[in-house]
Amino acid sequence: MKQLYDKAIYDFSTPIKSYWEEVSHVDQARFPKLVGDHSCDVCVIGGGFTGISTAYHIAKKYGGDVRLLExxxxxxxxxxxNAxxxxxxATKLSINQLIKKFGMDETKKFFASQIEGVDLLASLIADNNIECEKIGTGNLDVAHHPSSSEEMKEWGNDLQKYFGINTKWIPKEEFDEIGHQSTEQFGAVFTEAGFAMNPMAFLNGFANATVDAGAQLHSHSRVKKWERNGKHKLITEEGSLTCDKVVVATNGYTDESLHLSFANRMVPVLSNIIVTREMSEDEFKMQNYKTLNPICNSREILYYYRRMPSNRMLFGTRGDTFGDEKSALKMRGIMTNQFRGVFPNWNDIDIEYYWRGTVVMNRDLVPAFGNLENDKSVFFSYGYHANxxxxxxxxxxxLAEMIYESNSGETNISKVYQGLSPKIPFGFLRLWYLRIYLWYSNFTDKSKKEI
Ligand SMILES: Cc1cc2nc3c(=O)[nH]c(=O)nc-3n(C[C@H](O)[C@H](O)[C@H](O)COP(=O)(O)OP(=O)(O)OC[C@H]3O[C@@H](n4cnc5c(N)ncnc54)[C@H](O)[C@@H]3O)c2cc1C
Structure with missing residues (x-):
């Protein structure tokens, strides 16, 4: 198995010690291991939200014969x-860059699809009665430095002006009162779209709803080999699946030796989370922390955080390009200091959890979606840039629509998503490119602080 990080990152047999693993129970009995030789029309590789959503919609909307291997x-x-x-x-391109590259119509279509995704997630939760601590009325982007306030204001104005998304600029003094106080709070944009949830609890409900809809989901069934003799044959440790179509939904955990079309196209980036112990109302008052909406700040290497319904603080950021246990320990320490730097009045609040996982960035900084030019029966979607x-x-x-409704492979998804992401030259150097990017971004963030 060809992977970039330390083997600890790809230990599929061991659950990580996350807060979500501890508080959310997923009954794996409904997702038995694949044993023996089977066949189906569509096989999805990867049981995250991309894969489950594909299987869910195939089974629910089209009554399709679909299996998923996780x-x-x-x-x-x-x-x-995740957080x-x-x-x-789901892009690292600015609005201007998107418009320049894809034109106004496709950029509008992209933002409309992003809102459609928010609404779809909310309706999946509601329609399937999934209890996942859904909370909040939108998202907040906080200016972490006085020099970032104008840029953030402009971002909010552009979302409203070009895409009709409701936003509001909240000046520092007002945010101190209604949001929170911190050393890195210089006003915030409120975007009236989105919310926060417990992702593991959602995954549990979503996977179960997918089985209820008629799909077969298999856990502990890693595809080790992919043969193509007319049909596709996906081979796992104890079984195989022969099928007409394959959906690759493995994102940051993609085994690049499985199908060479996907090699050297993604940059998996480690994102890390810490969660505090439960805090009292009085402790929240020490930073006047009131909002339950999720927050990202304007650092190059952004901090993301939120007050959870369980009265803990979740705080995340990117970093570490090794993935071994030693670097995990180091990252936990760095993040604890970062958290306390932003919220100094919480200096003695214990951190109870640390974990990490991969997000995928692409060379062209937009997601990749579609089917392969040289094998139209292989579909994919990856590279969401942490959104x-x-x-x-x-x-x-x-993807489900594309498989069941479009004979030509055409789809009405925005061009921003379409096609494989470009190959990364000297792909084996990806972590070195990332190290340079992180070093440069850190430098930019630090030099801003010294102004
Ligand atoms: C710490 C962290 C915080 C994040 N926070 C947020 C957030 O707050 N909001 C947000 O929108 N996004 C967030 N993200 C990003 C978000 O989690 C991802 O974009 C999203 O979950 C990707 O879903 P996926 O289904 O494509 O991939 P994944 O959820 O990674 O699923 C891929 C699956 O493929 C499986 N797989 C790989 N190889 C094989 C194989 N050979 N055979 C079978 N199965 C295989 C893997 O086991 C895995 O389960 C965060 C990510 C991390 C790591």
Whole structure:
């Protein structure tokens, strides 16, 4: 198995010690291991939100014969271990860059799809009665430095002006009162779209709803080999699946030796989370922390955080390019200091959990969606630039539509998503490119602080 990080990151047999793993129970009995030789029309590889959404919509909307193979238990990877923000957009390109590259119509279509993803996620939760601590009325982007306030204001104005998304600029003094106080709070944009949730609890409900809809989901069934003799044959440790179509939904855990079309196209980036112990109302008052909406700040290497319904603080950021146990320990220490730097009055609040997982960035900084030029029966969707919760469910739905409704392979998804992402030159150097990017971004963030 060809992977970039330390083997600890790809240990599919061991659940990580996340807060979500501890508080959310996924009954794996409904997702038995694949044993023996079987066949179906569509096989989905990967049981995160992309894969589950594809299988869900195939089974529910088209009554299709679909099976899903997941390497670990359900909830193993990023979908079960993320921060639970449902926000936008799934790109690192600015609005101007998107318009320049794809034109205004396709950019509008992209933002409309991002909102559609938010609404779809909310309706999947409601329609399937999934209890996943859904909370909040939108998203907040906080200016972490006085020099970032104008840029953030402009971002909010552009979302409103170009895409009709309701936003509001909240000046620092007002945010001190209604949001929170911190050393890195210089006003915030409120975007009236999105919410927060417990992603593992959602995954549990979503996977169960997918089985109820008629799909067969298999845990602990890693695809080790992919043969193509007319049909596709996917081979796992104890079984095989022969099928007409394959959906690759493995994102940051992709085994690049499985199908060479996907090699050297993604940059998996480690994202890390810490969660505090439960805090009292008086302790929240020490930072005047009131909002339950999820927050990202304007750092190059952004901090994301939220007050959870369980009265803990969740705080996340990117970093570490090794993935071994030693670097995990180091990262936990760095993040504890970062958290306390932003919220100094919580200096003695214990951190109870630390974990991490991969998000995927692409060279062109937009998601990749479609089917392969040289084998139209292989479909894919990946590279959500850390905004996967709304985008995965949307793309999964669109993959199902593409498979069942479009003979030509055409789809009405925005061009921003379409096609494989470009190959990365000297792909084996990806972590070195990432190290340079992180070093540069850290430098930019630090030099801003010294102004
Ligand atoms: C710490 C962290 C915080 C994040 N926070 C947020 C957030 O707040 N909001 C947000 O929108 N996004 C967030 N993200 C990103 C988001 O989690 C991802 O974009 C999204 O979950 C991707 O879903 P996926 O289904 O494509 O991939 P995954 O959820 O990673 O699922 C891929 C699956 O493929 C399986 N797999 C791999 N190889 C094989 C194989 N050979 N055979 C079978 N199965 C295989 C893996 O086991 C895995 O379960 C965060 C990510 C991380 C790591």
């Amino acid at each position: 390497a670990g238990h359900f909830g193993f990877a990023s979908s079960g271990r 639970g923000f449902c926000c936008l957009p 996967g919760n709304n985008t995965t469910v949307y793309c999964g739905k669109k």
